[in-house]
Amino acid sequence: MSMIAAFYSGKSILITGATGFMGKVLMEKLLRTSPDLKVVYILVRPKAGQTLQQRVFQILNSKLFEKVKEFCPNVHEKIRAVSADLNQNDFAISKEDLQELLSCTNIVFHCAATVRFDDNLRHAVQLNVTATQQLLLMASQMPKLEAFIHISTAFANCNLKHIDEVIYPCSVEPKKIIDSMEWLDDAIIDEITPKLIGDRPNTYTYTKALGEMVVQQESENLNIAIVRPSIVGATWQEPFPGWVDNLNGPSGLIIAAGKGFLRSIRATPMAVADLIPVDTVVNLTLAVGWYTAVHRPKSTLIYHCTSGNLNPCNWGKMGLQVLATFEKVPFERAFRRPYADFTTNNFTTHYWNAVSHRAPAIIYDFYLRLTGRKPRMTKLMNRLLRTISMLEYFINRSWEWSTYNTEMLMSELSPEDQRVFNFDVRQLNWLEYIENYVLGVKKYLLKEDMAGIPEARQHLRRLRNIHYLFNTALFLIVWRLLIARSQMARNVWFFIVSFCYKFLSYFRASSTLKA
């Protein structure tokens, strides 16, 4: 019997960010392994014209929840969606709901965050810092609370090369930042943002670091732990391999490369690709919840959920495997044939951006215009290049994260728990994982049918022929122009033609003699 699964039975669990990538997998695993848990409260906001109930219904009817529904058909009865907006004061939760949450919750998993790299500081502080502070305040009023697990990111301190399992202070106290957001206007905030984030690349990593400081300040009153995952990718094993439902991290780039939009990227092939499957993060998070509640460590423990020091893979190897998988399972209706070139300097990056990205987009838009359609490729390409410029920081550096606490926790688990809540990334076979990841992107993100593979192959063959035809025509045009203008080009041309003629004459003569 799994001790962790047994621990969650009968418990009331509060999850923020349950509609997000990680939150969904967390909820699924909890319900699948501990079907006897009392209730899962999820804080959800109405969004995109959908009510709370519609959002929950959609999640529970998705492919991700198929397995859990097999042996727990009444899974929806275990979930209690509470209307809440983490951007609002007191999260805009109704009095009755708040009362229930405060009096019943045993464990809190705080996953909600804005993960956008381009968010303005005000919004990023509101969600990643102020909301964390408010949730901690709520938690301190929960008499039955056993553990509060905060999900941070391994990149909160990405301005350092070696990162230990400690909370590093930021230069300005989070309380001062929160206060200043109340009275500073947007223009001033934009002006001071680069100074505040310092050598971090974006407001996301900065506000996640501030969020950790807030957690630390409350750690005397509460039983808290922090989980810091690195780049979270598709599922490795559970509930099935390759599940993914958003474009964050590598998923968007896999699509862009598979559809032939992205053919070159400024990335360091030898840099460590610290990817971690989402089910591994969830298993560790649930194990941390159990350990924190049962063992009540004296200080706030931080757990790095990373792969680089235990089972490293680099971007070069990952890129090659992604390409190899495109050969087996091509994506449908590609713009160009998938190809990957990793460049490491500014000049080649600009060159390939012009030649491989912008020029084909302009030519395609010209073709769309000629055929009476609306041009769209240049706009799409500009957005893609902007996205890539924001990810470049992370694919041209390597970090080292110490993992003593994570390894300690692994050794504390029973053999059964090590199996059911496996977070030992040493067992991960990268080539197999990446192949399943690409397949998952095709199936669950692009919603492409495997039956369409022969047609996709046929389409790629057509693209190859167009490519050859285009290159030959381009070569002939350039050559013709050169011959017309340069004596030297004419001489080279006559030399090549006479050489070919002599070679053919010799070949014909020798075959006549043999006959």
Ligand SMILES: CCCCCCCCCCCCCCCCCCCCCC(=O)SCCNC(=O)CCNC(=O)[C@H](O)C(C)(C)COP(=O)(O)OP(=O)(O)OC[C@H]1O[C@@H](n2cnc3c(N)ncnc32)[C@H](O)[C@@H]1OP(=O)(O)O
């Ligand atoms: C050469 C060949 C290569 C071959 C092989 C290739 C595979 C192997 C190599 C793999 C290298 C992996 C590197 C990962 C590094 C991750 C580091 C994370 C570290 C921190 C981890 C964390 O602790 S935290 C979670 C991470 N947090 C994000 O990862 C959010 C990012 N994101 C945004 O901050 C917003 O997304 C942003 C971008 C502002 C746009 O914002 P935006 O306003 O333009 O609007 P949207 O977000 O709605 O997206 C609008 C359009 O961008 C497209 N798109 C969105 N994301 C995309 C994406 N990742 N890749 C592509 N395309 C993406 C989308 O397809 C839309 O396209 P469309 O226009 O057609 O709709």
Ligand SMILES: NC(=O)C1=CN([C@@H]2O[C@H](COP(=O)(O)OP(=O)(O)OC[C@H]3O[C@@H](n4cnc5c(N)ncnc54)[C@H](OP(=O)(O)O)[C@@H]3O)[C@@H](O)[C@H]2O)C=CC1
């Ligand atoms: N994905 C990754 O690569 C990594 C993620 N992390 C951390 O993991 C956690 C989860 O990330 P992930 O699942 O990928 O992120 P997602 O963007 O997929 O999910 C974010 C969640 O937060 C919720 N949320 C955002 N704003 C509000 C709001 N105002 N009120 C209520 N809920 C809100 C979203 O709800 P809604 O659906 O309504 O928008 C969603 O459920 C985050 O703390 C992130 O920092 C750490 C390392 C890497």
